[in-house]
Amino acid sequence: MVEYTSTGAVPKLKDQVITIVSWIPSGTVVSYGQVALIAGMPRAARQVGWLLGHMAETVNIPWWRVINNSGRISIKNSDFTLLDQKVRLENEGIKVSNDCTLNIEKYRFRPNKSFYKRFQLPTTYITYLITRYQL
DSSP: OOOOOTTTHHHHHHHHHHHHHHTSOTTOBEEHHHHHHHTTOTTOHHHHHHHHHHHTTTSOSOGGGEEOTTSBOOOOOSSOOHHHHHHHHHHTTOOOOTTSBOOHHHHBOOOOHHHHHTTTOOHHHHHHHHHHTOO
């Protein structure tokens, strides 16, 4: 598991966020907190949001598949709007309300054990993640 330190966690988190978000299948979403958990940094949801907000226009990843845990689009980026994210999600078959909310549990990406193993997470932590995101 990654430990947060001022010397190396942010660059490592950035690399992990890129990898995790790249593997989110079309038609599914994850929360910022879910990305942070998969990265092994359970309290880094805001950092994930900040990183995505600063990478959206420069890194080719499906950033629009990451929303807040209540199912609300909450992008904070000068190049993209809530409407941009809404349209991208709808183009993947995700139903988004006019108020930019969606049923996150219906569309949530629920990775299997092999997905989590890519991040060299401890088995007990993987079990926790699988249990947490069961239907």
